[in-house]
Amino acid sequence: MSEIPIPSRDLPLDVRLVLVLLGLSPAMLASWMQTRFPRPLARLPIDAYSLVLLVLAVASYLALGQPPRWLADSWSPAAAILVGVAAGAVSIAVDMAATRLGRRRPRRAPPRRPTAPVPADVPVGDAVVWRLRDHGPAWRRGLGNLLTPAVLEELLYRQALLALLVPTLGLAAAAALSIAAFGLVHVYYGAPAVISKWIVGTLYTAVVLFGGGLLAAVVAHCLLNTAAYAAASPRARSMLRERLRERQA
Amino acid sequence: LTLPAVPPLVGLGVVVVDAWLGYGRFMILANRMARAAVRLFPPRDIPFFHGLAIAVMPSWCAIQVAVYLLLAWTLDLPLRTLFGERFDWTLIPRGILLGVAEASFSMVLATVALRVLAPLRQAQRGGDAALEYQTLGQSGWMRSYLYVFARLPLPLALLVVMLPLLGEELIFRATAIPLLLPLGVVPAVALSTLMFAAVQVLWLPSWYQAIGPVCGALVMGVCNGLLFAHEGNLLPLLIAHVVFLGMLIDPARFRDA
Numbered sequence: 001m002s003e004i005p006i007p008s009r010d011l012p013l014d015v016r017l018v019l020v021l022l023g024l025s026p027a028m029l030a031s032w033m034q035t036r037f038p039r040p041l042a043r044l045p046i047d048a049y050s051l052v053l054l055v056l057a058v059a060s061y062l063a064l065g066q067p068p069r070w071l072a073d074s075w076s077p078a079a080a081i082l083v084g085v086a087a088g089a090v091s092i093a094v095d096m097a098a099t100r101l102g103r104r105r106p107r108r109a110p111p112r113r114p115t116a117p118v119p120a121d122v123p124v125g126d127a128v129v130w131r132l133r134d135h136g137p138a139w140r141r142g143l144g145n146l147l148t149p150a151v152l153e154e155l156l157y158r159q160a161l162l163a164l165l166v167p168t169l170g171l172a173a174a175a176a177l178s179i180a181a182f183g184l185v186h187v188y189y190g191a192p193a194v195i196s197k198w199i200v201g202t203l204y205t206a207v208v209l210f211g212g213g214l215l216a217a218v219v220a221h222c223l224l225n226t227a228a229y230a231a232a233s234p235r236a237r238s239m240l241r242e243r244l245r246e247r248q249a
Numbered sequence: 250l251t252l253p254a255v256p257p258l259v260g261l262g263v264v265v266v267d268a269w270l271g272y273g274r275f276m277i278l279a280n281r282m283a284r285a286a287v288r289l290f291p292p293r294d295i296p297f298f299h300g301l302a303i304a305v306m307p308s309w310c311a312i313q314v315a316v317y318l319l320l321a322w323t324l325d326l327p328l329r330t331l332f333g334e335r336f337d338w339t340l341i342p343r344g345i346l347l348g349v350a351e352a353s354f355s356m357v358l359a360t361v362a363l364r365v366l367a368p369l370r371q372a373q374r375g376g377d378a379a380l381e382y383q384t385l386g387q388s389g390w391m392r393s394y395l396y397v398f399a400r401l402p403l404p405l406a407l408l409v410v411m412l413p414l415l416g417e418e419l420i421f422r423a424t425a426i427p428l429l430l431p432l433g434v435v436p437a438v439a440l441s442t443l444m445f446a447a448v449q450v451l452w453l454p455s456w457y458q459a460i461g462p463v464c465g466a467l468v469m470g471v472c473n474g475l476l477f478a479h480e481g482n483l484l485p486l487l488i489a490h491v492v493f494l495g496m497l498i499d500p501a502r503f504r505d506a
Contacts, residue, residue: 013479014343017472021350028360029353032496184357 011063016164019060023161024181026052046148053152060160068155072213080212084219087207091200091224098196150221157182157201158208158217175205200224250481252430253325260428263324264420264444271313271420272448279309295400302393303400306413313416317424326427333482344485347476348492351468356497359464370457382457387499389453391462394498407491414490421445421470422477422486434478442470461497469493 022029030048034041041048061068071080157178165174183198204217255263283304292300321328333340363382370378387395397406421441429437449462473486 012343014347014476014485017476018343018346018350021354021468021472025350025353025357028356029349032353032356184361187360 011164015063016168019056019063019164020161022052022056023060023156023164024177024184026056026156027185027187050148050152053149053156057152057155057160060156060164064160064163066163068159068214070213070215072211075212077215080215081219083207083212084216085223087203087211087216087220088223091203091220092227094199094203095193095196095224095228098192098199101192146225147222150225151218153182153185154204154208154214154218154221158204159214162205171209175209179205250427250430250478251325251327252427255324255428255431257429257431260324260431261440263320264425264428264441267316267320267420267424268444268448271316271416272451275312275316276309279305279312282308282311299396299400302396303409305393306397306409310412310416313419317419320424324428326424327481330481331423332484340482340485341488344488345492347472347485348489349496351472351489352465352493352496355461355465355468355493358468359461362460362464366457366460378457382460385454385458388458390451391453391498394494398498407495410494411487411491414494415487417445418473418483418487418490422473423483426474426477430478434475438471438474438478441474442467445470465493465497 027049030052033052034048041051044051046054071077161178161181162171162174165177168174169177179198179201182201183194186193186197204220207216207220208214253260280301283301286304286308287297287300291297295303317326318328320326363379367378370381374381394410397409400406401409421444425441425444426437429440432440446463446466449466450456450459453459453462469490473489476486477483
């Protein structure tokens with residue numbers, strides 16, 4: 001098993017709590033920010049979710065006092081990339097199967113109101129719509145909305161959050177919690193996506209802990225996101241148009 | 250954190266009575282004090298009931314501070330070190346970040362709870378549970394905070410909002426944690442969190458509207474309780490509480506208020 005970066009110094013309890021709580025809910029914070037501050041966020045090259053992940057990942061590694069550990073011991077980058085490609089293929093198959101299973105259920109008429117209001121009245125679904133927004137140049141869509149979250153989610157859920165939780169919970173519980181949080185981040189895409197991400201998260205965690213390290217998981221996640229975006233972009237565009245029409249109305 | 254020499258069961262009784270009086274008789278007393286104050290000094294350009302809702306906050310805080318001073322004097326609770334032995338400016342950004350993190354995670358928890366419990370509410374009452382929550386989600390005691398933000402300039406509103414939150418921190422952290430700590434950190438934090446969550450249900454239209462505040466109280470009760478048990482400083486917890494409330498109060502509802 002490869003090592004995970006264990007904190008080299010004792011962190012104050014409040015710092016640890018802040019990092020863990022935000023690590024468990026970055027999408028909700030991004031959605032809140034997007035609702036309250038849409039104009040300043042629209043000027044940034046990355047979306048609110050990626051911004052939250054970026055700040056959180058940087059803060060976590062600064063607090064841990066260690067840089068990300070990209071490769072496991074005695075693994076070459078080529079081998080890690082190969083493992084990553086294989087894990088990516090498996091995760092694409094899992095995601096496709098979960099999507100098909102989700103589509104088999106008879107569709108009900110869409111509710112007139114969001115089905116899950118939250119205390120701050122954050123419009124559910126805004127985060128995904130903004131992440132998959134179809135304006136702006138292609139590099140911004142690809143880099144900002146696909147690859148940045150993939151890299152940052154792996155940095156956060158496969159290393160930083162594990163390292164923050166392991167001293168308190170132990171490796172198994174820490175891994176389970178970080179996998180659960182990784183799945184729940186995708187709750188905006190629906191229940192099949194959450195279940196799929198739990199399976200994929202378990203696979204990536206196993207890859208990081210037993211295989212090619214963080215690099216392999218990043219490669220796999222980038223492949224999965226690219227495939228998912230290629231398959232889902234027409235639907236996402238229609239979602240965005242619908243949302244914009246609602247806002248204009 | 251220095252512990253008072255009080256048997257744990259007596260401490261538990263004191264905390265329960267303190268919370269029971271604080272959200273019962275003392276709330277009624279605070280309302281009477283506020284009513285008298287608003288009649289004596291009628292505010293200009295503010296409707297009577299909005300002024301009353303605003304005036305209740307300092308009144309209730311004054312009662313809670315008086316109760317805490319009495320308890321601190323009789324039971325040897327922390328008083329001089331309540332906000333730290335010396336001022337540490339880093340506690341301010343840390344408190345703000347703690348509030349953001351608590352609000353963010355409690356929104357996740359509340360969203361999940363609302364989704365899970367929506368069918369139960371629909372079976373109980375019929376209609377659209379989501380629409381009901383959107384309509385009544387920030388009603389009851391939460392509406393008082395809306396009046397404050399709607400009627401007062403922001404710095405003053407934050408100051409006024411901070412007062413009842415100070416009262417809550419005094420009951421559920423400064424009083425409850427030291428008195429319950431002889432039972433152990435986990436039971437102390439769990440009991441104070443349970444009481445903190447229970448009082449959120451009061452003064453709300455139904456249990457379904459209480460889901461959000463209860464989820465928030467569970468997250469805040471655990472985090473703030475643990476932090477007070479470890480560090481014994483109320484300042485970052487109070488800042489976190491204000492930031493938490495500021496994030497969850499919806500400015501779109503100011504117009505309604």
